[in-house]
Amino acid sequence: MSKAQFTREKILQKSAALFNRQGYAGSSMSDIMQVTGLKKGGIYNHFKSKDELALEAFDYIVGKINQRYSDALKGKRHALDRLRAIIQVFRVYIDEDDFLLKGGCPVLNTAVESDDTHPALRQRVQAVMNSWRHLIHRFIDKGIERRQIRPDVDADTVATIMISSLEGAVMMSKLYGDPVHMQRAIAHLDQYVQTLAVQG
Amino acid sequence: MSKAQFTREKILQKSAALFNRQGYAGSSMSDIMQVTGLKKGGIYNHFKSKDELALEAFDYIVGKINQRYSDALKGKRHALDRLRAIIQVFRVYIDEDDFLLKGGCPVLNTAVESDDTHPALRQRVQAVMNSWRHLIHRFIDKGIERRQIRPDVDADTVATIMISSLEGAVMMSKLYGDPVHMQRAIAHLDQYVQTLAVQG
Numbered sequence A, B: 001m002s003k004a005q006f007t008r009e010k011i012l013q014k015s016a017a018l019f020n021r022q023g024y025a026g027s028s029m030s031d032i033m034q035v036t037g038l039k040k041g042g043i044y045n046h047f048k049s050k051d052e053l054a055l056e057a058f059d060y061i062v063g064k065i066n067q068r069y070s071d072a073l074k075g076k077r078h079a080l081d082r083l084r085a086i087i088q089v090f091r092v093y094i095d096e097d098d099f100l101l102k103g104g105c106p107v108l109n110t111a112v113e114s115d116d117t118h119p120a121l122r123q124r125v126q127a128v129m130n131s132w133r134h135l136i137h138r139f140i141d142k143g144i145e146r147r148q149i150r151p152d153v154d155a156d157t158v159a160t161i162m163i164s165s166l167e168g169a170v171m172m173s174k175l176y177g178d179p180v181h182m183q184r185a186i187a188h189l190d191q192y193v194q195t196l197a198v199q200g
Helices: A003-022 A029-036 A040-044 A050-073 A079-089 A106-114 A119-145 A155-176 A180-194 B003-022 B029-036 B040-044 B050-073 B079-089 B106-114 B119-145 B155-176 B180-194
Strands: none
Touching: A003 A029, A003 A050, A003 A106, A029 A040, A029 A050, A050 A079, A050 A106, A050 A119, A079 A119, A079 A155, A079 A180, A106 A119, A106 A155, A106 B106, A106 B155, A119 A155, A119 B155, A155 A180, A155 B106, A155 B119, A155 B155, A155 B180, A180 B155, B003 B029, B003 B050, B003 B106, B029 B040, B029 B050, B050 B079, B050 B106, B050 B119, B079 B119, B079 B155, B079 B180, B106 B119, B106 B155, B119 B155, B155 B180
8 A cells, every 4th residue: 555545544534433423514624634633735635625535434434334244244145144144233333342433323424414415425325325225125035035035025114124223223322322222123123034034 | 472582482493493404513603694584693692602502492393393292192092002103203204394394303313413522412312312212111101001011011122112213214214305214114113013012
């Protein structure tokens, strides 16, 4: 990695964590200078504007989360195991002290901040949300094909229920600083996923 | 209502709607002046600071939502009807074009914005969240007492599942501008609430 690439990566990492805690509107250029330890010019060398940095920092942090999905899904072949693996990824918000994700789920945070104010960011969040929904959809379709999941299960509905419960629970656990809400949502969804199984 | 009270009420209403769309950090004093049609001095006559206005605007908008709960619960005596009434209140985010709630659920929005940045606001959100959880808790306790709800139901868990699913679904429906996610969450929770019933 060249020095320029190294600096670029550091700016992305530090500002992604900052945006995830304080929001985009709540993070000033001087906050960004402080967390990166760079002068304004050093940041503008790599990103044309705070807006461009916001978009790229969002992609960066989502890339890290998607890597967690890939890792969690490795070797999982059964549809129910795959759905459970996705659910378990959300433990990161209560079990780990990940510098990047201290502010909670960036998809939730950015959705809430951007939906009425920032069309370009909102579009990025929609794209990530689409990719998560399609992943769940695909696992369910495969599961129906392999007779692991009941043929009457509606994949879109399952995706909405799983994602909304998990994201809502991140919000509640973060609000109280208490893992119990995430734990309850995970236990509930594990049971819910079981009800999708073909009875055998 | 005196002229001063009228002005105060107008500032609260307009800025509550603004904060709910743009967030607190995303709303400048000049945004507040624009939506209220007042000069800075006119606003500071009633509120010492943007921070004080933020706290009072949050209480104001939550008061309007709590009024909706009261209305929805009027005359409902059966525990399951009470839980369903709470769930139905969330239709406001997809069925109505309420000026105040155009930005979505202020409890979700303020929780996400304040959890890492604004202790006083976060405390207010916790208090509202507590009151919602206690309401659900009380309905379930009563329902168990009256043999409408199974005695093994854990009221705290039900509160977490209901609130997290509903808030997560507001986020998804707002993100896409599509009511379907809220509709799915409501249908799912109606079924879930049914599973709490004493079999008869």
